[in-house]
Amino acid sequence: MPDASRRNEQSRRAILDAALGLLAGTGYAKLTIEAIAARAGVGKQTIYRWWPGKGAVILDALAENATAVTLPDTGDIEADLREVVRATVAEFADPRQSATTRALTAETLADDALGDQVRDRLLRPQLVAVRDRLDKAQRAGQIRDGADLDHAVELIFGPIFHRWLLRTGPLTRRxxxxxxxHVLAALR
Amino acid sequence: MPDASRRNEQSRRAILDAALGLLAGTGYAKLTIEAIAARAGVGKQTIYRWWPGKGAVILDALAENATAVTLPDTGDIEADLREVVRATVAEFADPRQSATTRALTAETLADDALGDQVRDRLLRPQLVAVRDRLDKAQRAGQIRDGADLDHAVELIFGPIFHRWLLRTGPLTRRxxxxxxxHVLAALR
Amino acid sequence: MPDASRRNEQSRRAILDAALGLLAGTGYAKLTIEAIAARAGVGKQTIYRWWPGKGAVILDALAENATAVTLPDTGDIEADLREVVRATVAEFADPRQSATTRALTAETLADDALGDQVRDRLLRPQLVAVRDRLDKAQRAGQIRDGADLDHAVELIFGPIFHRWLLRTGPLTRRxxxxxxxHVLAALR
Amino acid sequence: MPDASRRNEQSRRAILDAALGLLAGTGYAKLTIEAIAARAGVGKQTIYRWWPGKGAVILDALAENATAVTLPDTGDIEADLREVVRATVAEFADPRQSATTRALTAETLADDALGDQVRDRLLRPQLVAVRDRLDKAQRAGQIRDGADLDHAVELIFGPIFHRWLLRTGPLTRRxxxxxxxHVLAALR
DNA sequence: TTATAAGCGAGACGGTACGTCACGTCTTGGA
DNA sequence: TCCAAGACGTGACGTACCGTCTCGCTTATAA
Structure with missing residues (x-):
């Protein structure tokens, strides 16, 4: 309904920055629409005009700052995979980053539309990048022909996600x- | 502080039933302490006296109804695993059950103590049961000696959890x- | 500040009509500047450019439609007075008209400038007309010489106004x- | 709906005092429910629980402090009437008192239930007191038998109210x- | 066998945030 | 330059729940 062409870019940035600031600073607990509006020096209505809720604001804030995904490609699938998995595990192990991601994940569980957005805008690009690398490895004969690569990707990230979210064990390099x-054993 | 021996069992049941009823009926949105108290015909204080928050109430309600875990054991690890995985996937695919579990999972993301409880009381028994079955298979030589069985369990449930929670794909028998x-390929 | 010569007469009429329409239709509650602008198909600024507030708009709208005051003059002050008082009472008794007048009166209580306008443009002409008729009667010897005619006019309209506004009794012909x-008893 | 027997008297007083304080201090403009709640150190809901709106709060605050009406009775109706009318006019002429009364009156114009309350609890006692005094005078032969005393009371207060509310002239002792x-001329 | 203390239902309380409404100002693009 | 359209900062609205508290009323030990 609102006319996006007349949107105030300054306010948009201020809101996103305020959201990130509160997220990093005082944590997810302080993340109310009112607090964001106050910190951004903006009317609450300006937030409600453009976003359906706080989850959507955070998503936009994170998506804005999300860097393009680049995977290593040395030709050696084992080395490359090891690097990306180590990095992913380290990222989830970092308490700062972890807290934000947990909070956003919680939000997606209560809001399907938001969940779709998070999946498609934040998550999917990562998964696709890995899938593409595996595809190349498969064509190079480093992965057996029968392996379903979508399953393979989930075989990698699923356990990490599970362990991180449910805290069933430590997220270490080991x-x-x-x-x-294990994953390579399944794919070769 | 409160004297558990004088606790009113009728109220306890009414609260747990009300929580389950609201969860199943009107969904997680209606799940406020006030709503539970009203539906149970109970004072709010009676809830706060015995539980720290709504997450704990739900947990108790679910734990009360949780059935003992029993795994098939035909001696054929592939057949047994297939059955348990199929059942698990079907369970997550069921919208009714899924909604409740999603809501509870969301709650655990905001409350670490609750998360620990859920993991230890609801989740761990399931995982341990599977781990024990795998252990037996390993001893029977159906699984290679080097395989880390804790990892193996996560290799099974991680992808399901990932796909279910992030809705990255359908949860079918196929x-x-x-x-x-894939998992057996990794373990044999 | 605005250049009245370039004023859009169509918009002016549309605004006034919208104000009257909302007043009559959905009542005073719906009488917001935004509602008037929307109904008139006019930008809010066009209202604020030419009027200081909604009270002024209503005043203009009513003043536009106000009919010239004409008093009967049969030579018999009692008969003439009876007619005008009956008409006034009937007017105040009419729910439709009454609602609008009440709303406008409420507005004047919070805005002195508006009150002055209402008094001078809507009310005064009526009072003066009666005063003039009384003056003629006084010169004709139908009213005693000592009587203060300004007081006399208020002696007539004051009680009606009081009874109407505070609803202390019915507004009937009787x-x-x-x-x-009573008034004539005081004046003769 | 709320159980009045459990009402917190301290909060009630604090709210009424806050309302009066804001009324006297910063004027009617600052008289929002939020401001009252803040000044009283009370939750907004506690106001909404017991009063339908700010008009009702003010009414209660004023009614609480309203002193019992006592009229002079020297036996001389003219002297007594002169005193009460002078006092009434002086009261209306006082800017402080006038502002509050105007604001409350405005409120009654938009809320019939409140209007009824104001009339019955604040106004009526005054009018009845005068009416009783007139009644005594009529029985003493100081007022003619035919005079309708309800009309007579309105004949006194109507013009004052009219002049005060519409500002058609000064409110002086003269x-x-x-x-x-004039009134006595009508009644004798 | 009573008193006395706990749990209990009910719900008032001080708060916080919600999402909405209208205010009056400001900006944009078309006539 | 005026206009329609409507985004903006502001601030109050009335509501929903939070978690704490106080009130009488059972109900079940313990003097």
Whole structure:
């Protein structure tokens, strides 16, 4: 309904920055629409005009700052995979980053539309990048022909996600390496 | 502080039932302490006296109804695993059950103590049961000696959890079977 | 500040009509500047450019439609007074007209400038007309010389206004006649 | 709906005091429910629980402090009437008191239930007191038998109210005396 | 066998945030 | 330059729940 062409870019940035600031600073608990509006020096209505809720604001804030995904490609799928899995595990292990991601994940569980957005805008690009790398490896004969690569990607990230979200075990480099071993055992 | 021996069992049941009823009926949105108290015909204080928050109430309600875990054991690890994975996938695919579990999972993301409880009381028994079955298979030589069985369990449930929670794909019997194939490829 | 010579007459009419329409239709509650602008198909600024507030708009709208005051003059002050008092009482008794007048009166209580306008443009002409008729009667010897005619006019309209605004009693023809009797008793 | 027996008297007083304080201090403009709640150190809901709106709060605050009405009774109706009319006119002429009364009156114009309350609890006692005094005078032969005393009371207060509310003239002692003269001329 | 203390239902309380409404100002693009 | 359209900062609205509290009323030990 609102006319996006007349949108105030300054306010948009201020809101996104305020959201990130509160997220990093005082944590997810302080993340109310009112607090964002106050910190951004903006009317609440200006937030409600453009976003359906706080989850959507955070998503936009994170998506705005999300860097393009680049995967290593040395030709050696094991080495490349090991690097990306180690990095992913380290990222989830970082308390700062983890807190934000947990909060956003919680939000997606209560709001399907938001969940779709998070999946498609934040998550999917990562998964696709890995899938493409695996595809190349498969064509190079490093992965057996029968392997379903979509399953393979989930075989990698699923356990990490599971362990991180449910805290069933430590997220260490050793864990990352063990995971890679199992996954490659399944794919070769 | 409160004297558990004088606790009113009728109220306890009414609260748990009300929580389950609201969860199933009107959904997680209606799940406020006030709503539970009203539906149970109970004072709010009676809830706060015995539980720290609504997450704990739901947990108790679910734990009360949780059935003991029993795994098939035909001696054929592939067949047994296929059955348990199929059942798990089907359970997550069921919208009714899924909604409740999603809501509870969301709650655990905001409350670490609750998360620990959920993991230890609801989740761990399931994982341990599978781990024990895998252990037996390993001792029977159906699984290679080097395989880390804790990793193996996560290799099974991680992808399902990932796909279910992030809705990255359908939860079908075909998916379950493909997953088992990959996992067994990693373990044999 | 604005250049009145370039004013759009169509918009002016549309605004005034919209104000009257909303007043009559959905009542005073719906009488916001935004609603008037929307109904008139006019930008809010066009209203703020030419009027200081909604009270002024209503005033203009009513003043536009106000009919010239004409008093009967049969030579018999009692008969003439009875007619005008009956008419006034009937007017105040009419729910439709009453609602609008009440709303406008409420507005004047919060805005002195508007109150002055209402008094001078809507009310005064009526009072002066009666005063003039009384003056003629006084010169004709139908009213005693000592009587202060300004007081006399208020002696007539004050009680009606009081009864109407505070709803202390019914506004009937019988009441009108009783009032005339008392007033004439004071003036003869 | 709320159970009045459990009402917190301290909060009730604090709210009423806050309302009066804001009314006297910063004026009617600052008289929002939020401001009252803040000044009283009370939750907004506690106001909404017991009053339908700010008009009702003010009414209660004023009614609480309203002193019992006592009229002079020297036996001389003219002297007594002159005193009460002078006092009434002086009261209306006082800017402080006038502002509050105007604001409350405005409120009653938009809320019939409130209007009824104001009339019955604040206004009526005053009018009845005067009416009773007139009644005594009528029985003493100081007022003619035919005079309708309800009309007579309105004949006194109507013009004052009219002049005060519409600001058609000054509210002076001279005006009060002139009014008394006219009214007595009508009643004798 | 009573008193006395706990749990209990009910719900008032001080708060916080919600999402909405209208205010009056400001900006944009078309006539 | 005026206009329609409507985004903006502001601030109050009335509502929903939070978690704490106080009130009488059972109900079940313990003097």
């Amino acid at each position: 864990y990352a390496d063990g995971l890679v071993d | 998916y379950a079977d493909g997953l088992v194939d | 009441y009108a006649d009783g009032l005339v009797d | 005006y009060a005396d002139g009014l008394v003269d």
